[in-house]
Amino acid sequence: MSLEDPVATSDNRDRGHLFIVSAPSGAGKSTLCRALLKRYPEILFSVSYTTRQPRSGEQNGVDYMFISTEDFEADIARGRWAEWAKVHDNYYGTSADFLDRNLARNRDILLDIDVQGTRQILKRYPDSVTIFIMPPSLETLAMRLESRGADTHDTIMKRLDNAKDEIAQRNMYRHVIINDQLGVSTREFIELIDRYRTAGSERMF
Numbered sequence: 001m002s003l004e005d006p007v008a009t010s011d012n013r014d015r016g017h018l019f020i021v022s023a024p025s026g027a028g029k030s031t032l033c034r035a036l037l038k039r040y041p042e043i044l045f046s047v048s049y050t051t052r053q054p055r056s057g058e059q060n061g062v063d064y065m066f067i068s069t070e071d072f073e074a075d076i077a078r079g080r081w082a083e084w085a086k087v088h089d090n091y092y093g094t095s096a097d098f099l100d101r102n103l104a105r106n107r108d109i110l111l112d113i114d115v116q117g118t119r120q121i122l123k124r125y126p127d128s129v130t131i132f133i134m135p136p137s138l139e140t141l142a143m144r145l146e147s148r149g150a151d152t153h154d155t156i157m158k159r160l161d162n163a164k165d166e167i168a169q170r171n172m173y174r175h176v177i178i179n180d181q182l183g184v185s186t187r188e189f190i191e192l193i194d195r196y197r198t199a200g201s202e203r204m205f
Contacts, residue, residue: 016103017196018125019043020111020118023133024163026144028179032133032189033112039190040197044102046111049081052090065095083113083120096124108197115166118173129196131189132173136180138163 023029037043049065051072060066072091075081084093094111102109111128113121122128135141141163145156170176175192179185 014106016105016107016109018099018103018109018111018121018128019193019196020113020121020128020130021133022113022115022118022130022166022173023179024135024141024166025159026141026148026163027133027135028144028182028185029112029133031182032177032179032186033110035186036110036190036193040108040193042108043193044107044109046094046098046109048092048094048113050090050092082124083117085116094121099125115169115172122172129175129193130173131175131177131192132170133185133189134167134170134176134178135163136178140180 021029021033033045037045047061047063047065049067049072051067051069052064054060054064054066058064069091072084072093075093076084080096081093082096082099084091086092094113094117099109099111111121118130122130135144138160142156142160145151145159151159177185177188177192
């Protein structure tokens with residue numbers, strides 16, 4: 001399995017930052033991540049690998065890196081996944097090769113991942129900057145999910161149950177941002193990342 005090899009950059013740091021962002025579905029995590037990458041296009045976004053088939057409109061290398069089950073399982077045996085899980089008979093994972101190579105090149109990386117994945121990542125990258133995005137309330141989260149019109153009532157209820165479990169583990173994260181007003185939350189999120197990048201060490205916060 002081949003992984004992309006982006007051009008290295010340099011600054012005054014010896015190693016890049018790994019920013020891990022998690023949130024319940026509907027909390028606005030993807031919107032905040034897009035705003036961050038627009039502000040800092042030099043930050044690398046870690047694209048997950050999966051063995052499932054691409055859905056309509058999905059692009060390899062953009063939405064996911066699509067690989068075979070055989071390749072994925074071979075890389076489990078080699079220890080090449082920073083984290084991985086099997087969901088509905090399909091594998092999903094984050095490449096440790098990609099993280100290690102680019103962190104060593106002073107590249108900052110953004111990783112959008114769930115709570116279980118974060119727990120695995122922290123075993124291998126304990127200095128990661130972990131950020132949990134919270135909805136202002138479960139009631140607000142339910143309204144957001146319903147307004148999207150993309151899920152059935154049963155699916156929304158399942159997402160809310162999952163959200164309760166994820167929120168209960170928020171203390172595992174170094175930072176928690178409550179996404180009540182999007183403009184305020186976006187500014188807080190970007191300023192937080194900016195402080196780490198300016199200070200040059202995730203240990204300072």
